[in-house]
Amino acid sequence: MLRVLDLKETLEFYRGAFGLTVKTEYLDEDGLRVYELGFPTSSEPLLILRHDPNARIPRPDFAGLYHYAALVPTRKSLASTYQALRNSGLAFEGFADHTVSESLYLHDVEGNGIEIYADRPREAWSRFMTPPTSNRDADIRRFAALNKPLDFASLLGELGTEESARPRPFPDGARIGHVHLRVTNLERSVEFYHTTLGLDIVANVPEIGAAFLSVGGYHQHIGMNTWHSQGGNQHTRGEQGLDKFTMFVPNKQVLDQLRSRLLAVSHGMREEGGGLLVADPDGIEIEFRVGKQTSPRIPEI
Numbered sequence: 001m002l003r004v005l006d007l008k009e010t011l012e013f014y015r016g017a018f019g020l021t022v023k024t025e026y027l028d029e030d031g032l033r034v035y036e037l038g039f040p041t042s043s044e045p046l047l048i049l050r051h052d053p054n055a056r057i058p059r060p061d062f063a064g065l066y067h068y069a070a071l072v073p074t075r076k077s078l079a080s081t082y083q084a085l086r087n088s089g090l091a092f093e094g095f096a097d098h099t100v101s102e103s104l105y106l107h108d109v110e111g112n113g114i115e116i117y118a119d120r121p122r123e124a125w126s127r128f129m130t131p132p133t134s135n136r137d138a139d140i141r142r143f144a145a146l147n148k149p150l151d152f153a154s155l156l157g158e159l160g161t162e163e164s165a166r167p168r169p170f171p172d173g174a175r176i177g178h179v180h181l182r183v184t185n186l187e188r189s190v191e192f193y194h195t196t197l198g199l200d201i202v203a204n205v206p207e208i209g210a211a212f213l214s215v216g217g218y219h220q221h222i223g224m225n226t227w228h229s230q231g232g233n234q235h236t237r238g239e240q241g242l243d244k245f246t247m248f249v250p251n252k253q254v255l256d257q258l259r260s261r262l263l264a265v266s267h268g269m270r271e272e273g274g275g276l277l278v279a280d281p282d283g284i285e286i287e288f289r290v291g292k293q294t295s296p297r298i299p300e301i
Contacts, residue, residue: 001034001243002065004110011035013109014022017088020046040171044131046070055240061232063282065242066225067105067113071177072170076158078102078118083156083167084137094117095150100125100219102150112241117177125219129202131180140234164169178214180223181284184232186211188281189224196265197258197286223248235283244277248291 004010010187020037028034032052036045047068058064082104086092093104103117128146159167172240183189186204190211193199196252199213202220209226212219235242249255255276262269262278269278275289 001048001050001245002110002112003052003238003240003243005053005055006036006110007033007049007238009109010049014047014049016089017085017169017191027211030071031267035278039170042173044175046176052238052240052242054238056236056238057194058235058239058241059233060240061184061229062233062241063182063229063232065112066180066182066223066246068117068176069103069115069117069178069180070170070174072116072118072174073117073172075102076163077170077172077174078104078116079155079158080163080167081116081169083159083164084169087167087184087251095152097148097150099148100127100223102130102155110240113180115180116174116245119219120281122217129217136168139296144233152274174222176245178218178220181280182232182235183280183282183283184229185229185281186224186230193222193224195260198261222297231251237283237285240297244287245283246275246289246291250290251287252290255288258288 001117002010011022012039015022019039019042022036023036025033025035026218028050032050034050035049037047038045038051059154067259083211085104090106092104092106094103096103096105097121098117101117101119105113106116108114119197135253156164181189186209188208190201190204190213192203193213199215199222200210204211209230212222212223216219237243249258259269259276262276269276271277273289275287277285277287279285
């Protein structure tokens with residue numbers, strides 16, 4: 001859920017360039033209007049916007065959202081989305097071939113970071129998923145090798161003549177594949193997401209201030225970095241940007257186990273609407289609930 005100041009411009013951005021529609025709108029417990037946005041072909045929302053005209057602008061070293069990542073199902077979908085967004089006049093801020101995936105980077109009108117990506121087949125992930133060695137430089141070398149320039153000629157070669165002439169953004173929809181956070185203390189956050197919440201550490205690279213965690217063998221569900229936020233300001237409720245994100249668990253038994261674990265460590269967990277709410281060490285709120293996703297614990301913004 002994103003807390004936004006300028007609702008009109010934000011809705012224009014997501015409905016215009018991205019092609020999202022308002023699935024439902026309602027007033028929340030604070031009297032703020034909430035909009036759930038999704039693709040016309042899907043009943044599930046991709047993003048939830050909470051309009052707060054009095055939201056506070058966070059300081060530059062804030063903890064919160066680095067980017068949310070919209071996962072498209074195929075490389076062809078990524079190519080069409082890139083071409084359509086470029087044709088619409090949106091400015092991209094970066095591109096990358098991460099070996100496990102190929103990515104486009106930009107921001108929305110309120111500065112929320114966005115990654116749009118397509119996964120490569122799982123057999124291409126082996127280099128990233130190999131457990132770190134005892135050599136402290138191993139992760140750095142491995143991480144650097146996974147970040148290469150995006151091959152635009154190859155990517156756009158996925159499109160036929162008609163598709164290239166009339167590309168559509170997100171022609172096959174998308175879902176949130178991972179969330180990347182700005183944190184103020186990497187070691188403390190890795191400890192929380194790994195030990196308290198039970199996510200697996202895929203890569204932990206304190207030398208460059210970044211870590212990646214997941215469950216179920218995915219390359220990342222949660223990314224985190226301290227690139228602009230080391231020792232900075234923790235997130236507080238009412239700030240513009242990320243309000244909370246949801247992680248889905250596969251069944252009630254897993255949710256009950258998580259509840260017991262959180263109660264044992266007294267992490268300020270509370271129950272709401274059949275789910276669990278807990279704040280991470282930087283005050284970023286996470287909601288856990290039983291979901292319908294085929295892949296457990298896929299995040300939702």
